[in-house]
Amino acid sequence: MTPRSQSPAPPHHAGRAHTDGLIGFLSDSPTPYHAVRSAAELLEKAGFRQLDETEAWDAAGGGTGGRGHYVVRGGALIAWYVPAGAGPATPYRIIGAHTDSPNLRVKPVPDTGSNGWRQIGMEIYGGTLLNTWLDRDLGLAGRLSMRDGTTRLVDISRPLLRVPQLAIHLDRQVNDGLKLDRQRHMTPVWGLGTPREGDLIGFVAEEAGVAPEEITGWDLMAHSVEPPAYIGRDEELLAGPRMDNLLSVHAGAVALADAAARGELPAIPVLAAFDHEENGSQSDTGAEGPLLGSVLERSVFARGGGYEDRARAYAGSVCLSSDTGHAVHPNYSERHDPGHLPKPNGGPILKVNVNQRYATDGSGRAVFAAACERAGVPWQTFVSNNEMPCGTTIGPITAARHGISTVDVGVAILSMHSARELCGVDDPHLLTRCMSGFLTG
Structure with a gap:
């Protein structure tokens, strides 16, 4: 037997450098606000500059050719690059994604507890897999709103909170079906003693280096402190938090910088x-809000256009809505459509649902296929089992709100909406190459 220390190194995977970058992006982005900051930093290195929504955008702002711009509003970012020679009616090629992930978020009155335990009150955000947050070391991160009107990000990425599961000795039927009460069972502990009003925010203020009385609002959420990691015998897989959907945000930012x-x-x-x-x-x-439409319209006006130019630009535009999709599960393959079984490292997936839970149609398929062909990457198709309700994305919302042709795509993963998800190591890079082909084609 070959000693472990002498076992051969795992083979090189295409795009490993890109996936290394994704690992850093995930680690630096425990909340939507941090994800926006991480994406902005990536774009700043590529020459993009931030615009203020409250200021006028003249040609030197949002309209001049050969420049990249971005705006930030809370946990959202819109970035664009105006090529030299672009006119008022030049169409857009849009990559759509989202920065939020299902998790546990701090309540307005957070300090609670009983029986000698100090706890933090949490609301459940999104459709999270509750059991994946049990017995996991959790940090706390988010945004603080200050008395002077500014905001400050905070990231406590060390074991701070834990949602303890009931021992099997006190619930002998737990393995026959775990049922969690969202109100009673999902409250993490973070110490011993009697809870006192202001404990948590006082602690967070100290971590952020500000006075507690200067904090007038907060948007705080828990996150797993276990770092992303390559796993498997040959390190063919990547495990990590918030891949749905920071994987797409990172890929989109890299592709936009490459296009610029x-x-x-x-x-x-x-x-x-x-x-x-x-x-x-x-x-x-x-x-579903007005942010994207407002930014695109103001960009048209900054290039000297009017309503007619805006209508022409939108009519010629296409959106690639990128979100994670379902890889075939080896233990639950019957839950998938037998003719559509996306596999890790098989390339990005085209997501189709005739009831418009995804926005893809035949013309969208052609756009996606052309982008993959241009980039030289393989691709797959996902369709839900007819007996399974289909999820949805920003794709149908974008198409309906702005009248822009939209196609839904993504990367196939396992454990979607878990505190820790799983994908193939090559797929993030293959998605980025597809996005580059889409933006430049």
Whole structure:
């Protein structure tokens, strides 16, 4: 037997450098606000500059050719690059994604507990797999709203919270079906003693280096502190948090920066990373809000256009809505459509649902196929089992709100909506190459 220390190194996987970058992105982005900051930093390195929504956008702002711009609103980011020679009616090529993930979020009155335990009150955000948050070391991160009107990000990425599961000795039937009460069973512990009002926010203020009385609001959430990791005998898989959907945000930012570096483009490439997709997208930073339309319209006006130019630009635009999809599960293959079984490292997936839970149609399929062919990457198709309700994305919302042709795509993963998800190591890079082919084709 070959000693472990002498076992051969795992083979090189295509795009390993890209996936290394994704690991850093996931680690630096425990909340939507941090994800926006991470994406902005990536784009800043590529020459993009931030615009203020409250200021006028003249040609030197949002309209000048050969420049990249972005705006940030809370947990959402819209970025675009205006190629040299772009006119008012030049169409857009949009990559859509979302920055939020299902998790546990701190309640307005957080300090609670009983029987000598200090606990933190949490609301359940999105359709999370509750059991994946049990017995897991959790940190705390988010956004603090200050008395002077500014905001400050905070990230406590060390074991701080834990949601303890009931021992099997006190629930002998637990393995016959675990049922969790969202109110009673999902409250993490973080210490011993009697809870006192202001404990948590006082602690967070100290971690952030600010006075507690200066904090007038907060958006705080728990996250697993276990770092992303390559796993498997040959390290063919990547396990990590928030792949749904920071994998797509990272891929979109990299693809947009790559498109900007090429200069001459047939359309204006855009990255639209929204918040609140996991609870319906109905917010000023969600896909159903006015943010994307406002930014695109102002960009048309900054290039000297009017309503007619805006209508022409939208009519010629296409959106690639990118979100994770379901890889075939080896233990539950009967839950999948037998003719559509996406596999890890098989390339990005085209997501289809004739009831418009996904926005893909035949023309969208052609756009996606052309992008993959241009990039030289394989691709797969996902369709839900007819007996299984189909999830949805920002795709149908974007198409309906803006009248822009939209196609839904993504990367196949396992454990979707878990505190820790799983994908093939090559797929993030293959998706990015597809996005680059889409933006530049």
